[in-house]
Amino acid sequence: MKRLPHLKLKSRMILILGLMALVQTGFIGFFAVHSLQQSLDEQIGQRALDVAKTIAATPQVITAVEHRNSDYLQPLSLTLARETQARFVVIGDREGIRLAHPRPEKIGHSMSDDEGDDNAPALVEGQGYLSKAQGSMGWSMRGKAPIFSTETGAIIGLVSVGYHLDQVEQIIRRYRFTLIGVISASFLLSALIAVWFANHFKRAIFGLEPEQIARLFDEQKATLESVREGIIAINSDGLITTFNRTAVETLGLPEGIELSGRYIGDVLPDSSMLEVLRTGEPQYDEEVWRHGSSIIANRLPLKQGDTITGVVSSFRRKDELAMVSKKLTRIQQYADTLRSQSHEYSNKLHTIAGLIQIGATEEALALIGQESRSHQDLIRLLMDAVPDPILAGCLLGKYNRAREMGLRLSIDPESHMTEIPECLPREHLVSIIGNLIDNALEATWRQAGAGGEISLSMTDLGNDLIFEIEDQGPGISEEAQERIFDKGFSSKQNEGHGYGLHLVKSLLDSLGGTVTWEPVEPHGSRFIVYIPK
Numbered sequence: 273m274k275r276l277p278h279l280k281l282k283s284r285m286i287l288i289l290g291l292m293a294l295v296q297t298g299f300i301g302f303f304a305v306h307s308l309q310q311s312l313d314e315q316i317g318q319r320a321l322d323v324a325k326t327i328a329a330t331p332q333v334i335t336a337v338e339h340r341n342s343d344y345l346q347p348l349s350l351t352l353a354r355e356t357q358a359r360f361v362v363i364g365d366r367e368g369i370r371l372a373h374p375r376p377e378k379i380g381h382s383m384s385d386d387e388g389d390d391n392a393p394a395l396v397e398g399q400g401y402l403s404k405a406q407g408s409m410g411w412s413m414r415g416k417a418p419i420f421s422t423e424t425g426a427i428i429g430l431v432s433v434g435y436h437l438d439q440v441e442q443i444i445r446r447y448r449f450t451l452i453g454v455i456s457a458s459f460l461l462s463a464l465i466a467v468w469f470a471n472h473f474k475r476a477i478f479g480l481e482p483e484q485i486a487r488l489f490d491e492q493k494a495t496l497e498s499v500r501e502g503i504i505a506i507n508s509d510g511l512i513t514t515f516n517r518t519a520v521e522t523l524g525l526p527e528g529i530e531l532s533g534r535y536i537g538d539v540l541p542d543s544s545m546l547e548v549l550r551t552g553e554p555q556y557d558e559e560v561w562r563h564g565s566s567i568i569a570n571r572l573p574l575k576q577g578d579t580i581t582g583v584v585s586s587f588r589r590k591d592e593l594a595m596v597s598k599k600l601t602r603i604q605q606y607a608d609t610l611r612s613q614s615h616e617y618s619n620k621l622h623t624i625a626g627l628i629q630i631g632a633t634e635e636a637l638a639l640i641g642q643e644s645r646s647h648q649d650l651i652r653l654l655m656d657a658v659p660d661p662i663l664a665g666c667l668l669g670k671y672n673r674a675r676e677m678g679l680r681l682s683i684d685p686e687s688h689m690t691e692i693p694e695c696l697p698r699e700h701l702v703s704i705i706g707n708l709i710d711n712a713l714e715a716t717w718r719q720a721g722a723g724g725e726i727s728l729s730m731t732d733l734g735n736d737l738i739f740e741i742e743d744q745g746p747g748i749s750e751e752a753q754e755r756i757f758d759k760g761f762s763s764k765q766n767e768g769h770g771y772g773l774h775l776v777k778s779l780l781d782s783l784g785g786t787v788t789w790e791p792v793e794p795h796g797s798r799f800i801v802y803i804p805k
Contacts, residue, residue: 280481282470286463293462294455301451309444313413316435317402321415323356324433325400328417333363337419337429340365342379345372353433359412362432363419368395371429383432394418394430404437412436505574505584506536506545513582522589523562545583548573552580559782560587650683657687657730666702667728670709678722679713684729691732693805700779701803707772708741708799715745719795736785737803744796748789756789776801 279287327333336344349361349372363372368383368391384391393401393416400417412434419429477485502519506512512531520529523540536543548555548571555571569587573580650671654664667683674681692701709726716724727742748756757777780787785803792798 282467282474285466285470289462289466290459293458297451297455297458301448301455305444305447305451308447312443313404313437316413316437317404317415319415320358320413320433320435321400321402321417323352323358323361324415324417324431327352327361327363327433328419328431331422333431334419334422334428337363337365337371338421340371342371346376346379348372350374356433357435359434359436360432362434363429364391364432365429366395366427368430383430391416391430391432395427398427501586501588503584503586504531504536504545505582506549507582508549508580510536510546510549512536512539514584519587522567522587543585544569545571545585548583549580653683653685653687657683658689660689660692660698662698662702663689663692663705666706670706670713673710674713674726677713677717678724679716680723680725681709681713682725682727684727687728687730689730689732689737691805692737696737696783696803696805700783704776704779704801704803705739705741707776708739708801711772712741712743712745712797712799715797716743719745732805735805737801737805739801739803740798741801742792742796742798744792747791747795747797757787 333345333348335341336348345363349363353359353361353374360374361372362370362374362383364370364383370379370381370383373379393399395418398418398420400415403414403416405412405414414432414434416430416432418427419431420426421428474480480488499516500518502522503514503516504512504519505514512534515531519525520527520531525531525539531539536545542560544555544558544560552573552575554573555569558569558571560567560569567587567589569585571583571585574582574584650668654667658664658667667681671681671683692698709728712726716726724744726744727740729740729742731738757773776787780801780803783803785801787799787801789797789799
């Protein structure tokens with residue numbers, strides 16, 4: 273069996289609103305017509321009863337009934353029926369025998385034979401009453417009243433006044449047509465409203481169908497759960513609308529906790545998401561502490577036009593980022609070391625090859641020996657003074673980089689750096705020292721050219737790790753002295769500079785360390801780094 277296509281949102285809304293209009297107006301119309309019919313029946317019946325009581329109390333009628341004067345009552349009943357717009361006026365005696373009737377042939381016959389109802393309430397109990405029955409004149413609403421003798425007060429007869437129900441049916445029929453028109457108009461109006469609302473609603477949901485929204489919601493939920501970063505979103509009231517399992521794990525919240533609909537201040541009392549919601553200013557790479565772990569968080573406001581509708585925050589443990597950064601730092605250091613060594617040894621090999629070709633064998637052997645001794649001395653110094661492989665690798669790479677530039681990186685043989693705390697991030701340490709050495713190399717090369725020297729001294733005595741990097745550069749002008757650690761500031765004209773010293777200052781601030789500088793005679797600068805153990 274071929275599956276029928278799903279109705280689109282607009283068609284569904286037209287159908288639903290139209291059916292609702294049909295049902296509502298149908299029920300209301302049914303009860304309105306029913307109530308109207310009952311009301312009209314009561315009104316007509318009450319009118320019939322009032323006319324019957326009036327005729328029964330007429331002295332001429334009472335006298336004629338006592339004398340069974342049909343000749344007088346017959347034309348009188350016709351006249352009264354015409355004047356009161358009744359269908360019929362029937363007058364009977366104490367036994368219920370007709371004394372007057374619109375059809376003369378019925379006179380003399382019992383009213384109960386074909387009147388369709390019992391006359392006992394009027395003839396026996398002496399009470400006026402209403403009845404809806406089919407008699408000799410068809411269906412009618414009747415009012416019956418007893419006729420009392422003026423002398424004895426006894427019941428001597430009754431008067432039956434009937435009104436046709438055709439008028440009621442006509443009125444009801446007219447109302448039915450009106451009701452059908454109202455139902456049709458309601459359906460049409462509902463369809464128009466459905467079209468307008470569906471168009472407005474679809475614009476709000478970017479023209480998507482409900483099934484597409486449901487599918488996107490499932491995809492979004494799966495995507496959120498697959499992301500390794502914690503994600504939490506709040507609305508304009510500060511209530512949590514979105515979160516993933518990683519967020520619960522990263523924040524150390526109880527497993528299985530339901531966060532949707534809860535106030536962010538109750539879940540995370542010190543969260544800055546409320547501040548972003550209030551100011552609309554994003555926050556990037558903010559470090560916060562949660563249950564003894566450092567977390568790097570980004571918080572962005574959600575906006576519709578100029579209105580802030582919420583905030584979304586993504587975060588991850590710093591140790592995970594540090595692990596990735598550490599791996600990248602090591603790879604970068606190894607790459608720099610290999611590149612510098614490859615370039616340096618390539619130059620040396622070319623030189624040695626040239627000396628051999630011109631027959632300068634002794635000079636070639638001396639150069640080989642000198643190169644071997646130089647590297648052996650450096651490696652021995654690093655093994656003794658800097659047992660940390662990451663820092664040693666960084667210094668070896670910078671040494672080769674200096675030689676590649678025609679400069680000399682001199683490491684103080686009295687240096688000692690063996691007590692580096694385990695908690696000190698090695699990637700921070702090599703970034704600080706590496707950036708300072710790179711700046712010193714560039715400054716020395718610009719001022720002194722090939723043959724310049726950069727000095728490095730290290731000590732871990734006392735409570736701090738102390739590094740001194742001295743260059744032979746042009747020094748720092750008075751104008752630049754207060755801005756050298758500003759982000760983007762550089763004395764170089766070309767782009768891409770001005771971030772090294774700012775990064776050094778930022779990393780030292782996070783470690784609780786400091787960096788100072790002082791001029792060196794005749795020219796140059798000395799940077800001194802203090803990192804608490």
